[in-house]
Amino acid sequence: MTSGPASHPEPIDHVSRRGFLAVGAGALLASQGAAFRSARAADLAGAGGRAKNVIVLVSDGMSVGTLTLTDQFLLDRFDRRSHWTGWLASGGARRSLVATESANSLVTDSAAAASCWSIGQRVDNGALNVTPAGAGPEPLWARVRRAGRAAGVVTTTRVTHATPAAFIVNHPSRSDESEIGAQMLERGLDLALGGGAMTVSAKALASRPDVRALSSRDELLALRPGAHAGPVFGLFADQHLSFEVDRMHDGAIGRREPTLAEMSRWAIEHLSRRAEGFALLIEGGRVDHAAHNNDASILFEQWAFDEALRVALDFAAGRDDTLIVATTDHGNANPGFSGSGRYGRSAFARTQGLRRSFEWLTDRHRSLPAGERTPESFAALVTEATGLVIENDERAILARWLAGERVDPFAERSRSYCPLGSLLANRHGVAFLTPHHTSDHVELAASGPGSERIPSFSHLTDLHGVMIRAMGLEPALTHAR
Ligand SMILES: [Zn+2]
Numbered sequence: 001m002t003s004g005p006a007s008h009p010e011p012i013d014h015v016s017r018r019g020f021l022a023v024g025a026g027a028l029l030a031s032q033g034a035a036f037r038s039a040r041a042a043d044l045a046g047a048g049g050r051a052k053n054v055i056v057l058v059s060d061g062m063s064v065g066t067l068t069l070t071d072q073f074l075l076d077r078f079d080r081r082s083h084w085t086g087w088l089a090s091g092g093a094r095r096s097l098v099a100t101e102s103a104n105s106l107v108t109d110s111a112a113a114a115s116c117w118s119i120g121q122r123v124d125n126g127a128l129n130v131t132p133a134g135a136g137p138e139p140l141w142a143r144v145r146r147a148g149r150a151a152g153v154v155t156t157t158r159v160t161h162a163t164p165a166a167f168i169v170n171h172p173s174r175s176d177e178s179e180i181g182a183q184m185l186e187r188g189l190d191l192a193l194g195g196g197a198m199t200v201s202a203k204a205l206a207s208r209p210d211v212r213a214l215s216s217r218d219e220l221l222a223l224r225p226g227a228h229a230g231p232v233f234g235l236f237a238d239q240h241l242s243f244e245v246d247r248m249h250d251g252a253i254g255r256r257e258p259t260l261a262e263m264s265r266w267a268i269e270h271l272s273r274r275a276e277g278f279a280l281l282i283e284g285g286r287v288d289h290a291a292h293n294n295d296a297s298i299l300f301e302q303w304a305f306d307e308a309l310r311v312a313l314d315f316a317a318g319r320d321d322t323l324i325v326a327t328t329d330h331g332n333a334n335p336g337f338s339g340s341g342r343y344g345r346s347a348f349a350r351t352q353g354l355r356r357s358f359e360w361l362t363d364r365h366r367s368l369p370a371g372e373r374t375p376e377s378f379a380a381l382v383t384e385a386t387g388l389v390i391e392n393d394e395r396a397i398l399a400r401w402l403a404g405e406r407v408d409p410f411a412e413r414s415r416s417y418c419p420l421g422s423l424l425a426n427r428h429g430v431a432f433l434t435p436h437h438t439s440d441h442v443e444l445a446a447s448g449p450g451s452e453r454i455p456s457f458s459h460l461t462d463l464h465g466v467m468i469r470a471m472g473l474e475p476a477l478t479h480a481r
Pocket of ligand 1: 110288292437
């Protein structure tokens with residue numbers, strides 16, 4: 001079977017793993033170097049406001065089509081636009097078009113992209129703050145902590161996944177998540193909420209009596225923000241948290257896993273007790289996964305992210321000390337809607353009836369006894385997940401795909417869930433380009449002190465300079481080579 005979330009390419013290691021374990025042990029030595037090496041970033045460091053707090057919200061793998069479609073989805077559902085576009089429409093947000101290429105690829109991955117924010121330099125795909133030359137500059141949240149502020153990450157993926165990892169960890173390979181989890185603990189990250197109970201080892205957590213470990217939504221909501229002085233690690237699933245569409249339609253998941261907005265609210269209330277200020281990453285990490293899967297339930301995932309954005313904007317409202325940035329690390333699958341007229345409206349309205357993700361569908365099908373794993377049983381699950389009846393000719397296409405045949409002239413679109421997404425595009429009008437990341441320039445919106453320095457066209461690396469200047473951070477440390 002060809003379905004399943006696309007895996008990320010194996011990263012290329014440029015430095016020995018052992019060399020970077022030393023960094024994980026805290027062996028950071030002072031650098032004589034400048035805080036950032038990009039002349040462009042230095043250009044951005046002019047006069048401007050200072051921020052006590054910085055909140056970076058990343059909808060991972062959000063093509064502009066994902067933002068657009070979710071805006072239209074919410075307009076249909078609630079007769080209102082998304083908080084993101086409402087923010088832009090209010091005139092209160094700075095906007096930038098952002099180029100995303102990494103050191104070795106026009107199409108970046110999440111590790112290389114988030115490293116740009118963290119150290120202001122491009123690295124190769126797969127690397128976390130390790131440059132092509134093998135240097136490991138101090139990640140941004142480590143600098144924030146050294147300045148006496150609190151730093152945290154909130155995500156719907158494993159907390160050790162590429163984007164949150166890049167804010168605090170140096171490692172040549174994003175795939176070594178057990179080592180990444182260990183570094184997160186060693187470096188004193190104040191807060192990590194998300195999935196990843198299998199990657200942050202119970203042994204490592206148990207060795208740190210100062211860390212408060214949480215494992216359910218009830219435990220999180222029962223803990224008063226600020227009540228625990230040490231680090232808080234809330235890991236609400238073994239792997240990633242569930243897709244939002246599955247969480248919404250399964251009460252058991254909803255009781256176990258908090259929403260992204262709930263985690264964000266708790267994190268902000270908790271970290272904002274720190275008098276010196278705080279820095280927080282909030283990631284809608286599974287927007288990327290739904291895009292890889294060509295699953296129109298990406299609209300629910302982006303909606304959940306948009307609710308977290310509202311929490312951050314509510315916190316910043318009426319204050320002048322908090323820089324809010326909402327952006328993404330790269331495009332993915334470039335979804336778009338092209339059904340015109342009344343027919344198109346009714347097609348798009350069917351996305352409101354989605355009840356389950358493609359991942360749920362495949363897991364269910366795989367769990368059937370071998371003899372029952374047929375195209376017919378798959379089609380029945382598609383109906384359960386989407387409310388749509390699969391016709392005979394469509395079932396024949398599904399049967400070929402399930403048998404591993406190439407069903408699309410563009411070979412890449414026979415991989416992952418693409419044929420299923422393409423088939424449902426006939427009903428929803430939402431079509432996807434590919435199962436992969438794309439090189440598209442992406443959206444960024446920001447408000448608060450420092451946002452005035454963001455150029456209308458930028459590269460991912462530029463945001464690094466904006467954030468360190470806004471927070472007035474000391475130059476980065478680096479480890480000896
Ligand atoms: Zn991805």
